[in-house]
Amino acid sequence: MWHGDYLFLIRNLVEKDFKVRYRNMSLGVLWSLLNPLIMMGVLTFIFTKIFAQPNDKNFPLYVLCGLVPLNFFTLAWATGTTSMLENAPLIKRVPVPRYVFPISSVLSNCLHLLIQILLLLGIVLVFGRAVTIHWLWLPLIWGLEILFVMGLVLAFSAVNVYVRDTRYVVESTNTVLFWLVPIFYSFTLIPARFRGIYEINPVAALVLMMRNVLLDGHAPLGSTFTKLAVVSVVMFGAGLFIFTKLKDGFYARL
Amino acid sequence: MLIDFQNVSKCFPHSTGRQLLRTHIARWFGRVHTEAFYALRNVSFRLEDGESLAIVGANGAGKSTLLSLAAGLTLPDEGTVQVNGRIAALLELGSGFHRDLTGAENLVLNAALLGLSKRRTKELFDSIVEFSGIGDFIDDPLRTYSSGMIMRLAFSIAIQCQPDILLLDEVLAVGDASFQEKSREALVALRRTGKSMLFVSHSPAAVREMCDRAIWMDHGAVMLDGSVSDVLDAYQGRSVMQQGQ
Numbered sequence: 099m100w101h102g103d104y105l106f107l108i109r110n111l112v113e114k115d116f117k118v119r120y121r122n123m124s125l126g127v128l129w130s131l132l133n134p135l136i137m138m139g140v141l142t143f144i145f146t147k148i149f150a151q152p153n154d155k156n157f158p159l160y161v162l163c164g165l166v167p168l169n170f171f172t173l174a175w176a177t178g179t180t181s182m183l184e185n186a187p188l189i190k191r192v193p194v195p196r197y198v199f200p201i202s203s204v205l206s207n208c209l210h211l212l213i214q215i216l217l218l219l220g221i222v223l224v225f226g227r228a229v230t231i232h233w234l235w236l237p238l239i240w241g242l243e244i245l246f247v248m249g250l251v252l253a254f255s256a257v258n259v260y261v262r263d264t265r266y267v268v269e270s271t272n273t274v275l276f277w278l279v280p281i282f283y284s285f286t287l288i289p290a291r292f293r294g295i296y297e298i299n300p301v302a303a304l305v306l307m308m309r310n311v312l313l314d315g316h317a318p319l320g321s322t323f324t325k326l327a328v329v330s331v332v333m334f335g336a337g338l339f340i341f342t343k344l345k346d347g348f349y350a351r352l
Numbered sequence: 353m354l355i356d357f358q359n360v361s362k363c364f365p366h367s368t369g370r371q372l373l374r375t376h377i378a379r380w381f382g383r384v385h386t387e388a389f390y391a392l393r394n395v396s397f398r399l400e401d402g403e404s405l406a407i408v409g410a411n412g413a414g415k416s417t418l419l420s421l422a423a424g425l426t427l428p429d430e431g432t433v434q435v436n437g438r439i440a441a442l443l444e445l446g447s448g449f450h451r452d453l454t455g456a457e458n459l460v461l462n463a464a465l466l467g468l469s470k471r472r473t474k475e476l477f478d479s480i481v482e483f484s485g486i487g488d489f490i491d492d493p494l495r496t497y498s499s500g501m502i503m504r505l506a507f508s509i510a511i512q513c514q515p516d517i518l519l520l521d522e523v524l525a526v527g528d529a530s531f532q533e534k535s536r537e538a539l540v541a542l543r544r545t546g547k548s549m550l551f552v553s554h555s556p557a558a559v560r561e562m563c564d565r566a567i568w569m570d571h572g573a574v575m576l577d578g579s580v581s582d583v584l585d586a587y588q589g590r591s592v593m594q595q596g597q
Contacts, residue, residue: 101438101467111464188447188465190447191443261376350426
């Protein structure tokens, strides 16, 4: 029905999100950097001064390796889930393929992610780590994570049209994730019988691999990487399937 | 043949308003009876190449549902809808606009939504701005525009992107008198180049000027399909009768 230029359209939707978000902020993109830095400072204070832990010299870096993936994940999931509702006027009036809304919502969050990753890499250098060959893993790991989030967002944005409570489930899950993802504690502290679950959780796996590459300076574990790859591809397929099943009912329900 | 509706019915559940978990659970237990209401009932018609077809009828007759089906926004429950060619639907003008973006940014985004390529958008940019008569305000955020200016910009984008079929939902009432005259002329010019239109309007004068054929709809069904004057006479006769009662 719609024979247009997909790339041009998605680029424009991503630009729109980005411009709209930053145009009314005097500090613009700086806000994107401020939030993780403040969180990093606060968590470092709490876990080195109050709940003092051994080996706390790299703690800020350690925490930031967890915060950046978590920030991206929670924000992309939450905004992606409401993306169909937010674009309801368009969906009811313009016959564009519906996929473009959740997809471009995730992509516009990827722009913020890029800024935050640059911040993270900057801090890594500040802490005296060298650039290693293993950094080449980063685009691959992040690519899989983005694929996972896209699948998740496709599914949740579609379900949210049918059941509007979905977004509250997402918001609550996001709050809980801060504790369930090893942000301020180490993967090795997790009892062995729970580790399997952590490795399947793509956010936790991502945090783990980020620390492997950036802090420890070695390649991520093959098994963790494989699990992330499988979970991401399956999630993307499932998201696409659910979205396709539900999309014909959008018009009547928006 | 550009558009072909065959025995098309479309029904909407009556209580679609609230998509909440509570509603869904209640429905599983059978405590909510969703009545369906038919927005369209067994509608068949064709739009031939180069033809301009008016749809008239009272509010709630199913005119807008018919346009959304033709635009591919939703699927029929029964029957088939076939469309050949590129459609531009001018349904609610400016639905894709964002108030914090400038006129120019909105223009490009809207063109992309209508399916234009990057190159085509660049080519058409100046003529769209010129047609809209927005002038230097094009680089100001949309929230500083008057509602008339917003409508003019939206209309200019749609009319300049030159689709095969134009779906118009009461859009000739856009802008001030001089812009209305300009859009009317643009539509007449489009018609002369052999473009087709599906035209929903409450203005008999506009229908008479723009269309070759008309369909009168009432409560989702086609009452009459024929020449503009026959259909308008029948429709207006019916309205007068109802007012007389």
